[in-house]
Amino acid sequence: MRAPEQDGMDTATPAVVFKLDPNVLHHGGLGLIRSLGRAGVPVYAVHEDPLAPAAHSRHLRGRWWWRPDPGDAERINLGLATLAERLGRPAVLFPTDDAAAIHLAEHGAELRHWFRFPDPPPELPREVAGKFTLQDICRELGVPTPRAELVRTRAEAAEFAAETGFPLVAKLATPWTSGGRAKVRSTSILRDRADLRALGQAWEEQRSGLLMLQEYVPGGSGNDWFVHAYRGSGGCRPAFTGVKLRSYPAHAGLTTLGRCASNTVLRTQAVELLRRLDFRGIADLDFRFDRRDGSYRLLDFNPRLGAQFRLFRDSAGVDVVLAAYLDLTGQPVPEGLPPVGRRFLVENYDPIGALGYRRRGELGLRQWIRSVWRVEETAWFARDDLAPFALMCGWMGARALTRRIAPRPARVVEPPRYRARAERVAGSGVRQRRRSPYAVKEGH
Structure with missing residues (x-):
């Protein structure tokens, strides 16, 4: 290990x-x-x-x-x-x-x-992390992205739905401002008017945060991609590409099962975007391949470490974290061959997310077992570091007993x-x- x-x-x-x-x-x-x-x-x-x-x-x-x-x-x-x-x-x-x-x-x-x-332009992380401000950046640079619009009332949401049609994707425009108290998920798929009404009611009760509605790009197996990269003093190195096989919630959340996959076209597109933005640091970008026109549409840009970064480690043993550490301490970053086929599993969320795929008729029990049988890297379990896995199981058990999926808001603790x-x-x-x-x- x-x-x-x-x-x-x-x-x-x-x-x-x-x-x-x-x-x-x-x-x-x-x-x-x-x-x-x-x-x-x-x-x-x-x-x-x-x-x-x-x-x-x-x-x-x-x-x-x-x-x-x-x-x-x-x-x-x-x-x-x-x-x-x-x-x-x-x-x-x-x-x-x-x-x-x-x-x-x-x-x-x-x-x-x-x-x-790292020292990116001061305004850049807020702009790329913002769901709608990212849309503006993409339009300015000619980067493919789904059509989207900020909505402030239920009437505006209904108007966008009428123009675009269902399904739709709803996102909190600035999810980092919710402080863990959001009644609305940061990303949701709305399949019909009933979903839109329920989301609108929860959003109004929350009374905070702008809501963005986005065109739904048709998905399917192998269409969801992500890029993890570090751009520092020596340019963008490393830059890894992978496929999101499952997520929680299904098709609209964090990666629960991912696989390394080489994609030169997407890697080139992502590296060029980071260069044009003059972004510096670790980045996690989510794309969806649009079969309608053959483009990779940028869905999200996280200006920091991606939670599944341990999926990627090249033949020199370097991941984006180690690359950042070496670069920021003035040491050369060795270059190795990119990984291919390696899988990463999030043990606490993948079984829950798999239920969503099962309800849609997209995943059976045997298929799920085969998919997780030979995973090379897990989020929590490690033979040389068992305590985090045990505590994670305790937290998930407590949440199940109290019927809570989101973390309980905690009081401010000062000083450190x-x-x-x-x-x-x-x-x-x-x-x-x-x-x-x-x-x-x-x-x-």
Whole structure:
């Protein structure tokens, strides 16, 4: 399970995992911790709950329990400065959600004394993460994308539906602003007027967030693609392409089963888009192949790590996280052959998502078993890091008992509270808390 070691790789610089989204079951952050931790990098992370599964990974050197108000930029920077003082030396900072990536682009200048992170144009992460502002960018650059429109009332929604026809796709225009309290999913498929009425009622009850309606591009097996890439000082390298085989909710949510697949046309299109935007950092882009005209239509642009990034690791052992770490610490990024055929499974959501495909007559039990039988990478289970999987099962069981699928909103926690990882002292047989070797002394 240990990542292949890079020749001469310097792992002395710490890495910090930073997110503002209150999703306690975010598996992308856990993948980042494992990827760098196995390579020998000292990894620290911010968590919203002491029992967050990723907080108990054996690959963490230390953790903070912190839930700041995403709208308070000054307090967020003060909290990150507190983290930096605890570390005592510069660290690479990895945002793992849209809100964190947007914050660093717009308010991160004063943090560069302590942290190393990419420097895209300050306004760009917000523009590409916004569902409707992304549409404007695509129109300006001539990038294929489905027709879409912002709606502010039920009447406007009904008018767009009448013009475009069903099914439709509904998206929260700025999903990172919901703070985990949204009554409406960030992405939903509306198959008829009844779905539209139900969504309109829930949206009005939520009383926050703009809603975008989008043309539904006909899908099918093998039509949903994604690109994970890192663009840094040496250009866009690596850039991986893969196919979304299943999602939760079905056809409209996060990837629960994905497969590596080479697609030179799509890779070239995505790399060129990142170059024209002058985007810098890790990006996760979702496309759908439109059989009507043979185009790849851009559906989403996430200006940060994609949760399924561990699907991709080239022959040199490099994924987008390791590439970013090497580049931001001034080290060369080795180039290897891209992976093909590798599969990635999200164990807690794929069985639930598979039920949606089964109800549509698209998936049988035997077919589902065959699809997951030889998965090379899983989101939670790892033989060298079992605690996160066990805690994930506990959280999912608790949600099932309380009939909750979304995380319970948590209170704001200030300031960041540090906890070192419990480690076994060699030869003693005793577990103890070890203070970070990079901590600064009181008064310094």
